[in-house]
Amino acid sequence: MWPPRAAILPALLFSCLALGHAQESMMLPENSVTRVSEHVYAIVGFPNIGIVVGNRATLVIDTGLGARNGAIVVKQAEKLAKAPNLYLTTTHFHPEHAMGEQAFPPRTLIIRPAVQQDEMNQHATELMDLFRGFSAQSKELLADVKLRPPDIIFDKEIKLDLGGVTARLFWLGPAHTRGDELIFVVEDSVLIPGDIVQDKIVPNIPSDDASVKGWLAILDQLEPLKPRFVVPDHGALGDGSLIAKERAFLLDLETRSLELKRQGKSADEASVIVAAEFKTKYAGWQTMGPVSNVVKRVYAENP
Numbered sequence: 001m002w003p004p005r006a007a008i009l010p011a012l013l014f015s016c017l018a019l020g021h022a023q024e025s026m027m028l029p030e031n032s033v034t035r036v037s038e039h040v041y042a043i044v045g046f047p048n049i050g051i052v053v054g055n056r057a058t059l060v061i062d063t064g065l066g067a068r069n070g071a072i073v074v075k076q077a078e079k080l081a082k083a084p085n086l087y088l089t090t091t092h093f094h095p096e097h098a099m100g101e102q103a104f105p106p107r108t109l110i111i112r113p114a115v116q117q118d119e120m121n122q123h124a125t126e127l128m129d130l131f132r133g134f135s136a137q138s139k140e141l142l143a144d145v146k147l148r149p150p151d152i153i154f155d156k157e158i159k160l161d162l163g164g165v166t167a168r169l170f171w172l173g174p175a176h177t178r179g180d181e182l183i184f185v186v187e188d189s190v191l192i193p194g195d196i197v198q199d200k201i202v203p204n205i206p207s208d209d210a211s212v213k214g215w216l217a218i219l220d221q222l223e224p225l226k227p228r229f230v231v232p233d234h235g236a237l238g239d240g241s242l243i244a245k246e247r248a249f250l251l252d253l254e255t256r257s258l259e260l261k262r263q264g265k266s267a268d269e270a271s272v273i274v275a276a277e278f279k280t281k282y283a284g285w286q287t288m289g290p291v292s293n294v295v296k297r298v299y300a301e302n303p
């Protein structure tokens with residue numbers, strides 16, 4: 001059994017909104033694409049969007065926030081595409097990753113893990129309401145969201161032969177959400193890990209559905225892939241070394257929280273201590289705000 005579902009905590013504000021403000025706008029850039037490898041491109045923005053182009057089909061990873069952003073993604077994907085077949089998948093159900101799908105043409109095949117779809121069915125409305133409260137822009141972008149059922153649902157893994165390039169879409173358990181999906185583009189050795197691997201961004205635990213233990217277990221399984229390139233959901237693009245950096249940070253955070261727990265500190269006390277220590281120890285990382293929810297989750301996972 002998963003822990004009882006809690007309301008999504010304001011922690012989400014730190015990753016999604018802080019990053020949104022850092023971008024100054026929740027609009028993706030138009031006509032702006034970074035070539036990552038032979039078949040993989042990224043639109044760098046809020047969030048980063050992956051586009052994998054094969055001879056037979058194109059795979060888009062994430063939609064942007066609302067239909068206007070979705071349309072920017074579609075336009076870019078169609079410019080790059082070599083064939084009309086189009087797949088769309090989403091790294092998790094949060095609005096800037098999944099709530100622009102209505103802009104995709106009807107021929108698009110939407111694919112996601114069963115767990116992610118289940119989570120979306122339960123929490124999409126709640127998350128959209130939360131995001132609408134962030135700013136006038138996010139309210140407008142999410143004004144008229146229409147979601148449709150996916151065409152393909154998978155349990156743990158599906159392989160897409162896009163023609164000359166293969167994408168593995170897989171689910172390894174809960175981390176940032178219950179339904180985090182990761183994508184590995186085999187021939188190009190590119191990992192698109194959602195929020196699971198990022199560059200100097202504190203892991204975000206937005207609700208009781210998220211899992212620190214699960215997150216660490218996933219990082220252990222990603223390490224042997226040794227990807228040449230990593231395209232995180234948020235922040236700078238990087239290489240395979242980001243996996244070890246993410247793991248070291250999260251493990252350090254878990255270990256220090258457990259130490260303080262053994263010393264009898266409450267989760268709130270430990271949050272303040274760890275945030276202050278890590279601000280110095282990990283200078284250059286984005287805001288330490290999300291640390292407190294990680295600490296609280298570690299306490300809950302280790303009663």
Ligand SMILES: [Zn+2]
Nearest residue numbers: 092094176195
């Ligand atoms: Zn998210």
